[in-house]
Amino acid sequence: EDLGEETNYPDVEKTVKKFPSLRPVGIVFKTYILAEDSLNQSLFIIDQHAAHERVMYERYLEDFRDEKINIQQLLAPEIIELSRVEINKAKDNLKYFQAVGFDIEVFGDNSLILRGIPMIFGKPDGVNLFVEILDELENKLPGPYETRVHKIIKLACTSAIKAGDSVGFQEMQALFNQLAKCENPFTCPHGRPTIIEMTKRELEKKFLRIQ
Amino acid sequence: EDLGEETNYPDVEKTVKKFPSLRPVGIVFKTYILAEDSLNQSLFIIDQHAAHERVMYERYLEDFRDEKINIQQLLAPEIIELSRVEINKAKDNLKYFQAVGFDIEVFGDNSLILRGIPMIFGKPDGVNLFVEILDELENKLPGPYETRVHKIIKLACTSAIKAGDSVGFQEMQALFNQLAKCENPFTCPHGRPTIIEMTKRELEKKFLRIQ
Structure with missing residues (x-):
């Protein structure tokens, strides 16, 4: 559950030590x-x-923001088979996934091909990361381009880090x-x-x- | 400040593990x-x-309770000089101090001689321990013998352990x-x-x- 939207981007000035000791x-x-x-x-x-x-x-x-999203290419590209609902959701949001660092394309009727994932996640399971985000996603992301990208980034962070x-x-x-x-x-x-x-x-x- | 009297003595049965892990x-x-x-x-x-x-x-x-109060003898007995008020307080309560493991006697008009302290305190400064307890003590301890002894023990523990x-x-x-x-x-x-x-x-x- 999302307790609040946050659309502020971090400031360049980040030198304040909030927990000094x-x-x-x-x-x-x-x-x-x-x-x-x-x-x-x-x-x-x-x-x-x-x-x-x-x-x-x-x-x-x-x-x-700095257009520095880096992609790590997978050694072997992976085919992701999806249900009809999932594939439609994925197609609707493909450009947002691409914008945040997923190197992904439609591949046939019910599948995608994943060639790379955002560098920031180190070595996660690329397919699972993608599918987890997709599952959490509403069918059609609302709002302007940046808000949608922002939403995917938020979901990506949730999925990538384990307690x-x-x-x-x-x-x-x-x-x-x-x-x-x-x-x-x-x-x-x-x-x-x-x-x-x-x-x-x-x-x-x-x-x-x-x- | 004393937040509550406690006159229960510990049970012999003490095997219950209250914090198991x-x-x-x-x-x-x-x-x-x-x-x-x-x-x-x-x-x-x-x-x-x-x-x-x-x-x-x-x-x-x-x-x-088990009459197992052990005294550690000081290598050199110490003379404790006291004010008139203090010496009177000490004299009034001498037998309680002795009961809890202070090997102490009146020595002249304004002083005591301390030869030993309760074993339980390891290596504290015997004179300071005694004087700290004396300072905390009301002039005349109320109640029966055991309650008075109990009171001194309580004060002794406070003095002996540092935060x-x-x-x-x-x-x-x-x-x-x-x-x-x-x-x-x-x-x-x-x-x-x-x-x-x-x-x-x-x-x-x-x-x-x-x-």
Whole structure:
């Protein structure tokens, strides 16, 4: 579910350090990174999935805006067989998929040929990534060209990043640094929170150390 | 401030595992240990000071009940000079101090001689420990013998354990194990919480992963 449209593109100016001194402490439930901000005296809980999604999303959008979408060519092109409904949906949105880095063409009546996927996703399963986005897509994307492209990018980020992945301390620190450079670091592209703050003061109250 | 009297002595039966699968994750603000209970799907935040106080307190009480209070003799006995008010307070409560493991006697008009301290405190500064407890003490302890002894034990535990001490992962795990064996693991001897639970479900709600 999409909790809010976001059509702002990230600013060029991204140097503001939003989490100046975040130290990763560890991860619980393979999902929530715990971090201490010793400067501002807060405990932060970060949803690694939502945070990574935000980072990927802004990077993707920026590449798109700068016309720097890179495609990684698959070693062997893949034929994707689709249902009639799916193939129509795919045909209707083909140019948007192409715009965001899917090297894809109609191939016969019920199938597509996938030759490349957006570079930003590293080494995902290209066919699955495409089909997952297609499944999430409404039949006909509304709005102007950029909004439609934007929608596909949002779905692409959701599909590409998994919760539950193991993340090391260096990766946590890198994620914080990337998140700090984001335009909107506090929500994922779908409007869910990426980070929750619990101040030292709140903790002290809970533990009755202060009134 | 004392948030509640507790006169129950710990049971002999202490085998109930109250935190069966607590895994230490790390510490924030040099005070709060974060731990994951993967079995019950909860994040626990533990006040290391309050928790250690609880553990020390129950161990101390148990030793007292079993008449196993051990004294560590100081290498060199120490003379403690006191004000008139302090010396009177000390004299009034001397037998309670002795009962809980302070080897102490009146020595002249304004001073005491300290020869030993309770074994349970490892290597603290004996004189400071004694004076801190004395300062916290009301002039004349109320109630029957055991209640008075109990009061001194409570004060002794407060004085002996510092917040802000560095604690390693092995020590965290040991603290969890000791706390799990406590009669009343969820509060310190003064009634403050030792441990706060945040369920995975609560986290999911905060992050809007579930409604």
